[in-house]
Amino acid sequence: MKKTFQDYGKEWLDTLVVAISVAMAFRAYFYEPFKIPTGSMQETLWGYHTTAGVEKTAWDAFPLSILKWAWTGERVVDHKAPATGTVRCADLRDGFAAIRVGVSPQTIKLPTDACRDLAGRVVREGETLWKGAVTTGDFIFVNRWKWNFVKPQVGEVMIFSTTGIERLPQGTHYIKRMKARPGETYLLEHPVEGFPAEVTMGEGQYFACGDNFNNSYDSRYWGPVPAENLRGCASVVFWPINGWRIIR
Numbered sequence: 001m002k003k004t005f006q007d008y009g010k011e012w013l014d015t016l017v018v019a020i021s022v023a024m025a026f027r028a029y030f031y032e033p034f035k036i037p038t039g040s041m042q043e044t045l046w047g048y049h050t051t052a053g054v055e056k057t058a059w060d061a062f063p064l065s066i067l068k069w070a071w072t073g074e075r076v077v078d079h080k081a082p083a084t085g086t087v088r089c090a091d092l093r094d095g096f097a098a099i100r101v102g103v104s105p106q107t108i109k110l111p112t113d114a115c116r117d118l119a120g121r122v123v124r125e126g127e128t129l130w131k132g133a134v135t136t137g138d139f140i141f142v143n144r145w146k147w148n149f150v151k152p153q154v155g156e157v158m159i160f161s162t163t164g165i166e167r168l169p170q171g172t173h174y175i176k177r178m179k180a181r182p183g184e185t186y187l188l189e190h191p192v193e194g195f196p197a198e199v200t201m202g203e204g205q206y207f208a209c210g211d212n213f214n215n216s217y218d219s220r221y222w223g224p225v226p227a228e229n230l231r232g233c234a235s236v237v238f239w240p241i242n243g244w245r246i247i248r
Helices: 005-029 064-072
Strands: 031-035 049-052 074-080 085-091 096-101 108-111 128-135 139-143 157-161 173-180 185-187 198-200 205-209 230-239
Touching (some): 031 230, 064 074, 096 128
Antiparallel strands (some): 031 139, 049 128, 074 128, 096 108, 139 230
């Protein structure tokens, strides 16, 4: 019998459903993509960050800018002040800050590291507010199956859910380096004033710290991570292309 367009449509739909199911299963049980939002794990992993003063080149003009972004994750911007007034920066707690000038309702989003020299400045309308390169954070694969067969090890880069952990935003995920496992005592390498310099983990508890100790909100402030919150360990950086590497 000759196939109709309806028959072909059903076949394509079946194929699409199977492909989506396989992709979802792969993500749920094997390797899940994860974006690094902040700089708490620098220099191991990079969130969104900036380099001030970078000038545009031929690679920053369309369509070469697309190739440059795909290879390096970098784009060059030149933001002008929308009004005359004082610059205000509000941390959005996702690696970015919302920047406003004077009474202008316009909001400019930039990585938080760009705000170090911006907040409090007085600028005139049309003046260069900030110019430079904005680099997208690393995209990684999270190994979801490894800890089903071997126990987590101190030194591994762990991804965990924040749900149920006090003093953390709920319903999101953090990435830190594992410093202590259940029953272990950890003498902090970089203690925080007003918090314990030595901690002992209870049953099912893990201590997590960012590699960038000076810019990391981690277990030093809010305590251990429960075992049920663990999602997996970081395996490789898969984007940007020139940053591909195994995570250690």
